[in-house]
Amino acid sequence: MPKYLLELEDKLAAFAVEGSDTNFRLILTSEPNIAIPIGLLEKSIKITSEPPQGMSNNLKRAFTFFDKNEFEDKENKLKTILFALCYFHAMMIERRKFGSKGFNQPYPFNIGDLRDSAIVLQNYLDGAAGGGKIPWDDLRYIFGEIMYGGHIVDDWDRVFCAGFLRNLMNDQLLDEVNMFPFTDNSPIQFKCPPATTYDRYVEYIDQELPTETPLAYGMHPNTEIDFRTMQCQQIFDALIELTPKDSAAGDENAPTVDSKVAEFNERVQNEASLESNRINVDDLVSKLSDDMRGPF
Numbered sequence: 001m002p003k004y005l006l007e008l009e010d011k012l013a014a015f016a017v018e019g020s021d022t023n024f025r026l027i028l029t030s031e032p033n034i035a036i037p038i039g040l041l042e043k044s045i046k047i048t049s050e051p052p053q054g055m056s057n058n059l060k061r062a063f064t065f066f067d068k069n070e071f072e073d074k075e076n077k078l079k080t081i082l083f084a085l086c087y088f089h090a091m092m093i094e095r096r097k098f099g100s101k102g103f104n105q106p107y108p109f110n111i112g113d114l115r116d117s118a119i120v121l122q123n124y125l126d127g128a129a130g131g132g133k134i135p136w137d138d139l140r141y142i143f144g145e146i147m148y149g150g151h152i153v154d155d156w157d158r159v160f161c162a163g164f165l166r167n168l169m170n171d172q173l174l175d176e177v178n179m180f181p182f183t184d185n186s187p188i189q190f191k192c193p194p195a196t197t198y199d200r201y202v203e204y205i206d207q208e209l210p211t212e213t214p215l216a217y218g219m220h221p222n223t224e225i226d227f228r229t230m231q232c233q234q235i236f237d238a239l240i241e242l243t244p245k246d247s248a249a250g251d252e253n254a255p256t257v258d259s260k261v262a263e264f265n266e267r268v269q270n271e272a273s274l275e276s277n278r279i280n281v282d283d284l285v286s287k288l289s290d291d292m293r294g295p296f
Contacts, residue, residue: 005040006037009037009039009040012026012040012043031108051093053094053097055090055094055209055212056205056206056209056212058089058090058093058094059086059087060202060205062087062090062111062114063083063201063205065111065114065115066118068198071198074122075125076194076195077125077134079195080174080192080195081125081139081169082121083192083201084173084179085117085118085121085143087190088164089109089111089117089148091164091217091218092107092109092148092161094216095217095219097227098214098217098219098223098226099227099230101219101223101226102219103152103154104156104157105157107151107157109151113151117142117143117148120139120142120147124139134171136170136171140169143165144158145158145162148161149161164218167181168181176191176193178191178192179191179192180215180216180218182215182218186215188210188213190208190209190216193208
């Protein structure tokens with residue numbers, strides 16, 4: 001965070017004392033940062049713009065970012081690839097919620113990456129007009145190494161990004177390929193639709209996209225267990241923090257929030273440790289045939 005913000009805070013305080021034009025406004029933009037002076041935040045009207053939760057909402061937000069009339073004028077190949085690019089953007093945004101299982105670091109992917117990627121896509125497809133071959137290698141490199149890859153600093157995250165694009169951005173995309181990786185033998189699939197109108201794409205997202213699943217991000221379904229556990233922990237932490245600390249001040253015997261949480265935590269741990277609730281792994285394995293024993 002720039003150090004001049006401290007000096008800016010002092011200058012604004014001086015302007016308030018000396019008097020300034022009533023039409024004066026100062027607009028600042030920033031990524032979330034704890035180093036922003038608290039005094040500056042208290043004087044400001046704060047507006048945040050965050051991506052919605054879930055693949056469906058993120059995919060629809062990414063797709064509707066583009067102008068309807070401009071989209072309708074695009075050729076069919078460009079429409080199909082742009083839709084897949086929107087899916088890739090939504091996947092990269094939403095995968096961050098899984099913590100270290102999603103990415104080794106939380107990267108600041110944003111709608112600007114999608115916008116710039118779409119511009120590059122348009123330029124490359126214009127160069128390949130007239131039935132020319134689509135430069136998949138160039139597109140994958142620009143998307144995975146420059147636009148989105150420009151945020152990535154971890155080598156394994158970069159490997160994942162490149163691998164996901166190889167699975168998505170290829171000639172099969174134009175033949176209604178399944179865009180969910182590793183689900184070709186699963187009933188949970190999301191196929192890239194044939195080129196159609198803007199409204200039909202939006203309708204397709206609403207009607208055909210499966211319910212929220214880690215499979216959409218190339219992850220095992222069990223990944224959601226850790227995410228939901230962490231989400232519940234955050235909710236409880238927020239409730240504890242928002243609860244008045246002196247809520248039981250009038251009654252010494254009244255249970256406090258801390259005692260209730262401790263009691264609930266102890267009860268859950270005791271129930272989870274019961275022998276009768278443990279999964280009989282040997283019994284489950286004995287019921288599986290050889291063709292059912294996969295990595296999952």
